[in-house]
Amino acid sequence: MHVPCIDCRLRTRACYRPFSTDELAAVASLKADHVTLPAKHDIVREGEVGGALYTLYEGWAFRYARLSGGGRQILDLVLPGDIIGLSSALLGTIRHSVQSLTPVSLCVLGGYPLTELLRRHIDLTLDLLRWRVEEEHRADVRLALLGRRKPLQRIGYLMLETFDRLRRLELAEGTMCPFPLQRQHIADATGLSMIHLNRTLTKLRDDKLARIENKMLIIYDRRRLVELAGYGGKELITQRMLL
Amino acid sequence: MHVPCIDCRLRTRACYRPFSTDELAAVASLKADHVTLPAKHDIVREGEVGGALYTLYEGWAFRYARLSGGGRQILDLVLPGDIIGLSSALLGTIRHSVQSLTPVSLCVLGGYPLTELLRRHIDLTLDLLRWRVEEEHRADVRLALLGRRKPLQRIGYLMLETFDRLRRLELAEGTMCPFPLQRQHIADATGLSMIHLNRTLTKLRDDKLARIENKMLIIYDRRRLVELAGYGGKELITQRMLL
DNA sequence: CGGCTACTTGAATACTTTCAATCCGCGTGG
DNA sequence: CCACGCGGATTGAAAGTATTCAAGTAGCCG
Structure with missing residues (x-):
């Protein structure tokens, strides 16, 4: 089941900003594949080098870290629309794992080098940066939650x-x-x-x-x-x- | 004491990438002032709207959140070279406070609208994005630290x-x-x-x-x-x- | 020398985890 | 159809960990 970006069911949700025609084409050029995975399956794994960039299309997943001593810390839930593996795409490696909680389907965004695309579409890059800054706040709240x-x-x-x-x-x-x-x-x-x-x-x-x-x-x-x-x-x- | 960017003692440290002449000029145009504050003084405060962007030049500070019930969670230490208030500059508000731990001196970066500068210098923007993605990992580690x-x-x-x-x-x-x-x-x-x-x-x-x-x-x-x-x-x- | 702030300690209490069972629902194979 | 096995959920009791409350100490600055 391949979902073309133009038909993407998530894109039209009110919580996502509309793309310009230009941007939509750019993102569509990024989409290389659409895959499905069963539950309890690692989508990306800590330490992986050169992993792909994904968008979770349906299903649930979670980011987590394994600790020396056998423990696990779940870092965040990953819900439809969330990006997986930005760190792979931008830095080349990833320091956390992501595992499916239910069967999932994923957009694989590897058709075009991401940084090239970001260079051409500065508004996308700024959006991404703003999003990371907002996510910092969610991380802060979780830290306070566990700490206090x-x-x-x-x-x-x-x-x-x-x-x-x-x-x-x-x-x-x-x-x-x-x-x-x-x-x-x-x-x-x-x-x-x-x-x-x-x-x-x-x-x-x-x-x-x-x-x-x-x-x-x-x-x-x-x-x-x-x-x-x-x-x-x-x-x-x-x-x-x-x- | 005003420190021009060209004389910045931090800039030449090995852990910072060298600026192009162009970029240095751009950052210098951003620098509006250089201020000092005593210890135990809030540099930015949670909920503030339209706060400035700073770089900590010397001294120590910490990011923190106050909790309902009177508690406090320290989110991170802020050391020389660290940026304070990116969220103010990009989103208009800030959701955490930053307080000085020692007397501090700060570069005030308000001479030029930040997003304008980022639009013109895509490499700076990408660096900033990469940096935020790396910081996510530090936040993850802290979360696991408190959780497990x-x-x-x-x-x-x-x-x-x-x-x-x-x-x-x-x-x-x-x-x-x-x-x-x-x-x-x-x-x-x-x-x-x-x-x-x-x-x-x-x-x-x-x-x-x-x-x-x-x-x-x-x-x-x-x-x-x-x-x-x-x-x-x-x-x-x-x-x-x-x- | 106060008066202040930070640090340290003790004892009682409250909270969490660990260990060890037990229970329950579900799918499989007899 | 039903016993069995399995993974997950639940519970009890004991041990361990952390917090609160309450003093008490040390150092610093006016």
Whole structure:
């Protein structure tokens, strides 16, 4: 299944800025292939040299780092529209891995050297730079979350932020959304042991705040959860470009 | 004390790439002023709109976020040559604060609209983008540090990384370097309570690994500390541009 | 010499993890 | 159809780790 950029279902979402005809052609020239992968499969691997650049088209993935000693830290969730492997394309190597959480389909952007394209399209480059600067803020928030927040807040925050990211993509509505992370994933994202995470999740459920069941997240009482988690909801980027 | 870019003492350090004459002129046109501030003074403040862009010329500072509930998370140390307020210049607002740790002197880069300059100098823009992508990796490492590492490792890592950053700037040599952070700063950087941090610091000292005294850091046994902290030492950017 | 700030220590409490089972749902092969 | 095996989810109890509260100490500057 090859999806030409002109037909890209993501491109027309409100959260992406419209391309000029010129830019659309440029990005289309970048697209080399469209591939699918099963769940639990590494899309790129830490240390890889000369890896490709991708856009996640459908499905979920996560960025992660393995630690000496066997642990894993999940660095971020990767949702449709997110770019994978920018570091490969710009620096030649990548320092984190990305693994699929569900079956995924990906745009492979290798048809044209990226830096050449960026040289020609300064507005794309500036957009990319602005996007990286906005992402720095999300990284800062996650750091503060792990450094100074309690388990309940960490989990609540993850739930709310993920829900809102999906809603922006029109992949969630009402009070429910897909949530294909297993317990170990959530533990590795929030810096908790799986067992303690579980107890905290139970408490969230008993308090009728939110629950995760059957790979779905249900938020019962958003107002209280927002307050509890100290969730601002202002972390999300208003509009960005899609590569 | 106004330092013209041509005389900039940082510019010629090996860790910065040389400017073309053109680029140097461009950056010089950006420099509007040179200011000094005392220690413990906010250079930029979270939420500020339309703040300036700075380069830290001398002294130490740190990026931080205040949390609802009174806590503070130190997000990163800011050392000479580091840029402050890119988010102000590119997005119009800033979501974190930066505070001086020692008396500092700063280049104020407001003489010319930054995006105009970036449009004209695509290589600078690409450098900036590459730098942001490299910094993402440092942020990832810090996240894993707080999410999955023990206190001893967090502190050891902070010591080693800071020491190496200083050495690259030719501000450290041998086994000692300046280290003007107080206990509370270290606690807020590593996500520990000050008291527990203190005990851990005592242990590091008793084990003859490292100590902090009189605002100086002394690393007694780098090899063992590297091993203990799981410090790769490959996080540091080889060469970047200086704005 | 106060008065201030930073640092250090002790003890009690609260929080998290580890270890060890148990449970549950699901797909497979008998 | 049902027992079996498997991976994931859940729970209990004990051990370990970190925080809070409360003093107490050291050094510095006016």
